Amino acid sequence: MSVRLRIGIDVGGSTTEAVALDGSARVVARAEQRTVRGAAGVVEGILAVIDAVAAPSGAATVGIGIPGRVSHGRVHDAVNLDISDLDLASEISARSGAVVGVENDVRAATRGIGLDRESSSLAYLNLGTGVAAGVLLDGRVNEGTRGVAGEIGHLSIDPAGPLCACGQHGCIEAFAGGGSIARRTGGGPFAVRDAFDRADDGDADSLEIVAGLARGAAAAVRTLALAVDPECIVIGGGIARLGERLRIPVLRELGRAAQGSAFLRSLRLEERVELLPPGVPIGAIGAALADHRRGALNLSAG
Numbered sequence: 001m002s003v004r005l006r007i008g009i010d011v012g013g014s015t016t017e018a019v020a021l022d023g024s025a026r027v028v029a030r031a032e033q034r035t036v037r038g039a040a041g042v043v044e045g046i047l048a049v050i051d052a053v054a055a056p057s058g059a060a061t062v063g064i065g066i067p068g069r070v071s072h073g074r075v076h077d078a079v080n081l082d083i084s085d086l087d088l089a090s091e092i093s094a095r096s097g098a099v100v101g102v103e104n105d106v107r108a109a110t111r112g113i114g115l116d117r118e119s120s121s122l123a124y125l126n127l128g129t130g131v132a133a134g135v136l137l138d139g140r141v142n143e144g145t146r147g148v149a150g151e152i153g154h155l156s157i158d159p160a161g162p163l164c165a166c167g168q169h170g171c172i173e174a175f176a177g178g179g180s181i182a183r184r185t186g187g188g189p190f191a192v193r194d195a196f197d198r199a200d201d202g203d204a205d206s207l208e209i210v211a212g213l214a215r216g217a218a219a220a221v222r223t224l225a226l227a228v229d230p231e232c233i234v235i236g237g238g239i240a241r242l243g244e245r246l247r248i249p250v251l252r253e254l255g256r257a258a259q260g261s262a263f264l265r266s267l268r269l270e271e272r273v274e275l276l277p278p279g280v281p282i283g284a285i286g287a288a289l290a291d292h293r294r295g296a297l298n299l300s301a302g
């Protein structure tokens, strides 16, 4: 009897991770490898992890979560992967023979978190190189109409704040995105952790960076709570690996902002914020469970 596998892939800036799920959505295989930037490197990396998790006899569907704007199986402006425009669904489908769906990685992770928690209402705030959110309501991930649903990182909270890559000043992402923090501090891939370390030593500039990060993240939490009113707001992404070092200043900032507002206090935001535990391949699992029939339609339309 052939088992219809669902393969999910999470293409990150540093690793490409794959899972294979059986008919009960159990993980039956996992694989990962380093991401090679550029269209050719990303495609080859995806094909390699598909090979690693696919059973030879099982017909498979493949769902891919990838940063950037995604429409009709095409990826646009995945800056951190050095991809400006790639027809990813067609490429992978042609070379693997599978039905392939592609979506934004934050939305895929949102679906995965919902499955993991058996929750049908939550918001996922991704604090990574950039800042973006996904929303799960009534068990469905909101897609929007132009592929920008959840791009709350580009909500400006301070017109006098730092310049954002999008051209505005004081965006949430300009305060709380790892890429912006690295640019502003001249730091490398560990710029955020370095800023926390220096802030612990009392460095004034670093204290300001950390305070800005907490301010941006807290504004994102309030925005999601007011727009969607989810059961919980789960914070993940590279910066969330700081754990308590991140959670404490964000909760403190939420409390500070709510001091003068009985309304904000009534939302009990501190109780609704959670950090995503590291190590669970939530993005790949969510990608595997995307609606591939629509992915297939997107393919023929694209």
Ligand SMILES: [Zn+2]
Residues within 6 Å of the ligand: 153, 154, 155, 164, 165, 166, 167, 168, 171, 173, 174
């Ligand atoms: Zn912006």
